[in-house]
Amino acid sequence: MNTEVATSTTNNTSKLNYTVLIEQTESGNYAATILGWSECKAEGATKEEALTKLNQVVNARLQKAEIVSLEIYNPKTEHPWMKFAGMFKDDPQFDEMLEYIEQYRRELDAEAEAYYIQ
Numbered sequence: 001m002n003t004e005v006a007t008s009t010t011n012n013t014s015k016l017n018y019t020v021l022i023e024q025t026e027s028g029n030y031a032a033t034i035l036g037w038s039e040c041k042a043e044g045a046t047k048e049e050a051l052t053k054l055n056q057v058v059n060a061r062l063q064k065a066e067i068v069s070l071e072i073y074n075p076k077t078e079h080p081w082m083k084f085a086g087m088f089k090d091d092p093q094f095d096e097m098l099e100y101i102e103q104y105r106r107e108l109d110a111e112a113e114a115y116y117i118q
Helices: 047-063 094-117
Strands: 002-006 020-024 030-034 037-044 069-073
Touching (some): 030 047, 037 047
Antiparallel strands (some): 002 069, 030 037
8 A cells, every 4th residue: 555645844824724513511611622633622611712722722732743644545456346257158058048037127028018008
């Protein structure tokens, strides 16, 4: 499996956007959690306070970390049904079976047509 990590020089003024879930707790406070990043959460008396605290939590975490993009190339694998392709090519009864299937399909079509014409 091939992987590539895209990195760039860190710009302290870059802006990141996160989707945040804000919920009112049973105590009446507000809890703010970044979706997909459950360990980054904060609580405050108001929504604004919870978001401000969450911003501080994220900034403190990102000062010790780095966000990079990882591109993973999926290895090409054979389709799982390909091992069955052509398995009846030398079967002497295969053509007979196909004729039977076609005949049966025509019978079913004729029955359906007769049913809907009534």
